[in-house]
Amino acid sequence: MDKFGHQYRFKTDDDVPGTQIGRKSDKSGDGLKNISSRRTPNAPELDDILAFDDRVDSASSVDIFEWLKSTYQNGRGFELGTFDCSLLGVAMRQQAAKWEAISCGYAGDTVAIVHSFITKLLETLCLNERVSQRLLDLLLDGLLEQYSKTITQVKSFVNVELASVPMTLNHYFNDNLEKWWVTSSPIPI
Amino acid sequence: MGYFVPYPDLDIHVSNTKSSRQNRMKSALAGKATVASGLGPVVTLDAITKSHPMSNADHTIRDIHDILRSYYKVARKRFVDNVCMYATMYALVYGPDTPLKLFSPQFVSRLSDEQLGEVAGEDPRKKKDRARLLKEIKDLEAGRKVLN
Numbered sequence: 001m002d003k004f005g006h007q008y009r010f011k012t013d014d015d016v017p018g019t020q021i022g023r024k025s026d027k028s029g030d031g032l033k034n035i036s037s038r039r040t041p042n043a044p045e046l047d048d049i050l051a052f053d054d055r056v057d058s059a060s061s062v063d064i065f066e067w068l069k070s071t072y073q074n075g076r077g078f079e080l081g082t083f084d085c086s087l088l089g090v091a092m093r094q095q096a097a098k099w100e101a102i103s104c105g106y107a108g109d110t111v112a113i114v115h116s117f118i119t120k121l122l123e124t125l126c127l128n129e130r131v132s133q134r135l136l137d138l139l140l141d142g143l144l145e146q147y148s149k150t151i152t153q154v155k156s157f158v159n160v161e162l163a164s165v166p167m168t169l170n171h172y173f174n175d176n177l178e179k180w181w182v183t184s185s186p187i188p189i
Numbered sequence: 190m191g192y193f194v195p196y197p198d199l200d201i202h203v204s205n206t207k208s209s210r211q212n213r214m215k216s217a218l219a220g221k222a223t224v225a226s227g228l229g230p231v232v233t234l235d236a237i238t239k240s241h242p243m244s245n246a247d248h249t250i251r252d253i254h255d256i257l258r259s260y261y262k263v264a265r266k267r268f269v270d271n272v273c274m275y276a277t278m279y280a281l282v283y284g285p286d287t288p289l290k291l292f293s294p295q296f297v298s299r300l301s302d303e304q305l306g307e308v309a310g311e312d313p314r315k316k317k318d319r320a321r322l323l324k325e326i327k328d329l330e331a332g333r334k335v336l337n
Contacts, residue, residue, distance in 0.1 A: 006261065064254060065250060065251075065254065068250045068253050068254055068257070069246070069250050072246070072249065072250055072253060073246075083249050083252070083253055087253065088253070088256060088257060088260070091253065091257050092257065092260065092261065092264070095257065095261055096261070096264070096265075099268065103268070103272045103276075106272065106273075106277065107272070107276060107277050110277040110281055110282075111281065114281050114282070114287075114288055114289065115288070117289075118288060118289065118292075122292075130312070131308060131309060134307055134308040135292070135308055138300070138304060138308065139291055139292055139296075142288070142291045142296075143288045143291060146280070146281075146286070146287065146288045146291070147281075147288065149280065150276055150277065150280040150281055153275070153276045153280060154272055154276040154277075157268065157271055157272055157275070157276060158268075161264060161267075161268050166260050166264070168260065168263050168264065168267075170263045170267070172259075172262075172263055173259050173260060173263045174259075176258075176259040176262060176263075177255055177256065177259045180255050180258070180259070181255065
């Protein structure tokens with residue numbers, strides 16, 4: 001999530017203070033990668049409910065200022081020195097476009113692990129394979145229902161984060177802002 | 190829409206802003222300073238004007254970037270925590286209604302006799318064998334009785 005969650009790389013403090021806007025990001029040394037957000041293979045019976053797009057690209061090489069500039073200019077209205085308040089929500093949605101794939105991948109992994117635990121447990125506890133298989137068949141409907149409920153919940157979290165307004169009570173939001181404004185902004189005179 | 194929830198701790202304090210502005214100015218100008226004898230580091234007026242080349246739009250974009258970056262950081266942490274805690278751990282591992290707790294005495298007591306027989310009953314072939322053998326014993330017993 002730390003490495004692949006964002007669509008565009010933020011400029012960080014390692015960049016020279018007061019970086020020129022529009023400078024091409026030169027830190028894309030690792031190149032574009034496409035990874036899967038899944039780590040654990042599915043049991044065949046889970047394929048149906050865990051069918052979602054789990055491919056995640058690494059951060060785009062497009063410079064974040066270029067992207068923000070075009071977003072800002074496309075949505076410009078009558079603001080004078082400020083920006084449209086809906087812009088932040090739009091930008092956030094684009095920046096966090098990959099959250100769903102990543103979080104669903106994580107939930108899918110958890111489901112796969114829980115399921116293999118249950119399967120192994122039944123196999124170990126039951127006298128023979130026939131009994132464990134029959135028991136699993138009986139349990140499967142309830143299990144699948146709960147697994148898919150989990151995935152739905154993860155999706156609803158993504159929805160809550162991105163479809164509603166950006167908002168926070170976390171004071172780190174301001175702490176961070178202040179820190180960066182001290183170190184990286186050019187002087188406002 | 191960017192809401193900023195009014196909450197005392199969240200306001201950037203005036204005094205802080207002032208000092209950070211001073212710091213910002215200092216750090217931005219430090220590179221352009223030259224040492225003049227008797228005065229310490231000195232920055233010429235020309236250098237100050239040149240150090241502020243951004244247009245209004247660039248300034249705004251810079252602000253958007255910083256705000257988005259800060260919000261993204263906070264939101265990401267919140268999101269990761271929420272997914273981990275509520276969606277996966279609670280729903281799958283610790284909660285009252287997880288798949289791990291599905292197989293319980295209640296679950297077993299809800300099963301019909303037929304289902305129970307299917308799970309724990311004997312193999313159908315063995316069942317047939319047993320029935321056949323029982324019948325054979327009965328037949329043989331009957332035969333022995335006849336012979337006696």
